Amino acid sequence: MITRFFWHGLDRYVRVMVAVVLIIGLAMPLLNLLMPQSSPLYVSAYTLQLFGKYLCYASLALAVDLVWGFCGILSLGHAAFFALGGYCMGMYLLRQIGTRGVYGNPLLPDFMVFLGYKELPWFWHGFDSFWFAAPMIVIVPSVLALALGWFAFRSRVTGVYLSIITQAMTFALLLAFFRNDMGLGGNNGMTDFKDILGFSVQAPGTRAVLCFASALALAIFLAISGAIVGSRFGKALTAVRDAESRMRFLGYRVEGYKLFVFVLSAAMAGIAGALYVPQVGIINPGEFSPGNSIEAVLWVAVGGRGTLIGPVIGAFIVNFAKTYLTGALPEVWLFALGALFIGVTLFMPKGVMGLWAQYKARRARPKRTAAA
Amino acid sequence: MKAPVKSTSALLYLSGVTVSFDGFRALNNLSLLIEPGEMRAIIGPNGAGKTTMMDVVTGKTRPDAGEVVFDGQSDLTKLDEASIATLGIGRKFQKPTVFESHTVRDNLLLALAGLRSWYKLLSAAPTKAENDRLDEILTIIRMGPQQYMPAARLSHGQKQWLEIGMLLAQNPKLLLVDEPVAGMTDVETETTAQVLREVNKSHSVVVVEHDMSFVRALGVKVTVLHEGSMLAEGSLDQVSADPRVVEVYLGR
Numbered sequence: 069m070i071t072r073f074f075w076h077g078l079d080r081y082v083r084v085m086v087a088v089v090l091i092i093g094l095a096m097p098l099l100n101l102l103m104p105q106s107s108p109l110y111v112s113a114y115t116l117q118l119f120g121k122y123l124c125y126a127s128l129a130l131a132v133d134l135v136w137g138f139c140g141i142l143s144l145g146h147a148a149f150f151a152l153g154g155y156c157m158g159m160y161l162l163r164q165i166g167t168r169g170v171y172g173n174p175l176l177p178d179f180m181v182f183l184g185y186k187e188l189p190w191f192w193h194g195f196d197s198f199w200f201a202a203p204m205i206v207i208v209p210s211v212l213a214l215a216l217g218w219f220a221f222r223s224r225v226t227g228v229y230l231s232i233i234t235q236a237m238t239f240a241l242l243l244a245f246f247r248n249d250m251g252l253g254g255n256n257g258m259t260d261f262k263d264i265l266g267f268s269v270q271a272p273g274t275r276a277v278l279c280f281a282s283a284l285a286l287a288i289f290l291a292i293s294g295a296i297v298g299s300r301f302g303k304a305l306t307a308v309r310d311a312e313s314r315m316r317f318l319g320y321r322v323e324g325y326k327l328f329v330f331v332l333s334a335a336m337a338g339i340a341g342a343l344y345v346p347q348v349g350i351i352n353p354g355e356f357s358p359g360n361s362i363e364a365v366l367w368v369a370v371g372g373r374g375t376l377i378g379p380v381i382g383a384f385i386v387n388f389a390k391t392y393l394t395g396a397l398p399e400v401w402l403f404a405l406g407a408l409f410i411g412v413t414l415f416m417p418k419g420v421m422g423l424w425a426q427y428k429a430r431r432a433r434p435k436r437t438a439a440a
Numbered sequence: 441m442k443a444p445v446k447s448t449s450a451l452l453y454l455s456g457v458t459v460s461f462d463g464f465r466a467l468n469n470l471s472l473l474i475e476p477g478e479m480r481a482i483i484g485p486n487g488a489g490k491t492t493m494m495d496v497v498t499g500k501t502r503p504d505a506g507e508v509v510f511d512g513q514s515d516l517t518k519l520d521e522a523s524i525a526t527l528g529i530g531r532k533f534q535k536p537t538v539f540e541s542h543t544v545r546d547n548l549l550l551a552l553a554g555l556r557s558w559y560k561l562l563s564a565a566p567t568k569a570e571n572d573r574l575d576e577i578l579t580i581i582r583m584g585p586q587q588y589m590p591a592a593r594l595s596h597g598q599k600q601w602l603e604i605g606m607l608l609a610q611n612p613k614l615l616l617v618d619e620p621v622a623g624m625t626d627v628e629t630e631t632t633a634q635v636l637r638e639v640n641k642s643h644s645v646v647v648v649e650h651d652m653s654f655v656r657a658l659g660v661k662v663t664v665l666h667e668g669s670m671l672a673e674g675s676l677d678q679v680s681a682d683p684r685v686v687e688v689y690l691g692r
Binding site (some may be wrong): 161296299300303304306307310311313314315316317318319320321323324325328 | 498500520521522526527530531533537539540541542546549550551555556557558559561562563565566586606610678
C-alpha cells in the first residue's frame with residue numbers, strides 16, 4: 069500500500085527533482101572530500117556549508133508551500149517550527165560538550181553555570197541521548213502545530229486572521245526564548261558545539277554527512293509531499309484551498325485535512341531546523357524573528373506557489389542572492405528583498421515555475437490578434 | 441396547518457422557523473413540508489427569505505426559534521454542515537461554486553458519496569463501481585465530452601450542470617437547488633428542467649427559482665414566500681391566480 073501511495077502519486081517532474089536533489093546532495097560532499105584543493109571541481113568547506121544551509125531552507129520552503137500552496141493556509145510563523153527543531157538539536161549538542169565547556173561542569177552547560185543554576189531544569193533531562201532528542205525534534209513542533217491548528221481550524225479562523233495568529237505565535241516565542249529564566253540560553257542561544265553522535269561537528273567528514281543528510285531529508289520531503297498532493301487526499305486538499313465552504317457542504321470535515329498537513333509541515337520544518345543547527349554551529353532566539361517566517365514565504369512566492377519544485381528553486385535563488393548581496397553590498401540587501409517581494413507579486417504571480425507558461429502565453433497572444 | 445412533530449411522514453419539516461439579522465426578520469414563523477419523492481418549487485420576490493431558508497436547512501444559519509426536522513428523526517438545528525450533508529441533504533448554490541482547478545471528473549469524484557475521512561483518502565484509488573457511477577452521472581448531466589476539462593474553462597451553464605451532477609454524486613435524499621437557471625439561455629433552461637426531472641425520478645428536490653417559464657416547465661407544486669413566511673401554496677396556475685401573490689409580485 070505504501071509503495072502504491074508513492075508510485076501512483078509522484079508525477080514525473082517530482083521524481084526528477086528527487087533524483088536531482090539526491091545526486092547533487094551526494095556529489096557536493098564527495099567533491100569536497102575526494103578532490104584535491106587545486107582541482108577546478110573542488111568544493112570548498114565554505115561552499116559546502118552554504119549548500120547544506122540552503123538545503124535546509126529549501127525543506128522549510130517546501131513545508132510552507134505544502135500548507136500555503138496546496139491548502140491555502142498562509143503561515144507567517146513557520147520559522148518557529150524550524151527554530152524549535154533547531155533548539156531540540158541544540159540541547160542535544162550542548163549536552164554532548166560535557167566537561168569540555170569553559171566551566172568544565174559535567175552536567176550543566178556553560179550558560180547555566182554562568183546564570184547560577186544549581187541543577188538541570190526538568191525539560192533538559194533525556195537530551196543527552198540522541199534517541200531521545202531525535203523524536204523530540206519532530207514531536208515538539210508537531211505538538212505546537214497541533215494545538216494551534218486544533219483551536220484555529222475548529223474556530224474556522226482562516227485567511228489573514230490565521231496569518232496574524234501564526235505571526236503572533238512566532239513573536240511570542242521570540243520574546244520567551246530571549247528570557248534567561250527560560251533555561252534555554254537566553255539571547256545568546258546555544259553554540260560552541262563539539263560532537264554529534266560521537267563525531268566532531270567541525271570534522272570535514274561530519275560536515276559532508278550532515279550536508280548529505282539535509283539533501284536526503286529534502287528528497288524524502290519532496291517524495292512525501294508529492295505522494296500526498298497526487299493522492300485523492302491531495303485533490304480534496306486543493307479543493308479546500310479553492311472553496312472551503314463547498315467542501316463542508318459536500319460533507320468533508322475540513323479541519324482534519326488542514327490539521328494533518330499543518331502538523332506534517334511543522335514536523336518537516338522541525339527536522340530541517342535540526343539539520344541546520346549543527347551546520348551553522350549556533351541557534352539563538354533570532355531564528356524566531358517574524359522576518360524569518362516572512363522570508364520563507366517569499367522563497368515560495370519566488371519559486372512558484374502550489375508547485376513542489378518551485379519552493380526548492382526559490383529558496384536557492386533568494387538565499388544565493390542574499391549571501392552575495394549581504395557580502396558585496398550589505399546596505400542594499402533589504403531594499404533588494406523588498407523589491408523582490410513587489411516584483412514577484414506584480415510580474416511573476418506564479419513565480420519562476422510560472423515563467424514558462426507566461427512566456428508561452430505571450431507568444432501565443434500576438435498570433436491570435438493577428439488572425440482576428 | 442399544525443402537524444404533529446416527530447410522527448410526520450415528511451422528508452423535511454419546518455415549523456415556526458424564525459431568523460433575524462440585526463433586527464431584520466429574514467424568516468418569520470415559516471412552516472413548510474416536503475414529502476419523500478416530491479419536487480417542490482419555491483418562488484418569491486427578492487428578500488423573501490428563500491436563500492435564508494436554504495441556509496437554515498443546511499446548517500449554515502442557526503434559527504432563533506422553530507423546528508427543522510429531516511426524515512422524521514434528525515433535528516437539523518443542532519447539526520453542523522458536514523453532518524447534515526452526511527445525513528443526505530445536498531445543496532447547489534446560487535452562484536456556481538465548482539472546484540476551478542480540478543477537472544469535471546475530479547469535481548464529481550470529490551462529491552461522490554462515500555469516502556470523506558482524510559486518512560482513508562491518502563491511499564484510496566477510485567474503484568470500478570465509483571468510476572461507473574461517475575460515467576453514469578456524466579451522461580445524466582450531458583458532460584461526458586468535457587470530463588477532463590478543468591472546471592475553470594466551463595461556460596456558466598455547464599458549471600450549473602456540473603453542480604447538479606455533484607449533487608447527484610452525493611446521492612442525497614434531498615437536493616436543494618438555488619436558482620439553477622439564472623443567467624442561462626432558453627435552450628439551457630429547457631435542458632436544466634429536463635435534467636432536474638430526471639434527477640427527481642430517484643431523489644426529492646427543492647428548487648428555488650425566479651424564472652416563471654422554468655417553474656412552469658418543471659410542472660410541480662409551488663410555494664410562494666413573502667417577507668419570511670409562506671404566502672401561498674399549490675400548482676403554479678392556482679398560486680398565480682391568488683390576488684395576494686399578484687399583489688406581492690406586481691403591486692409594488
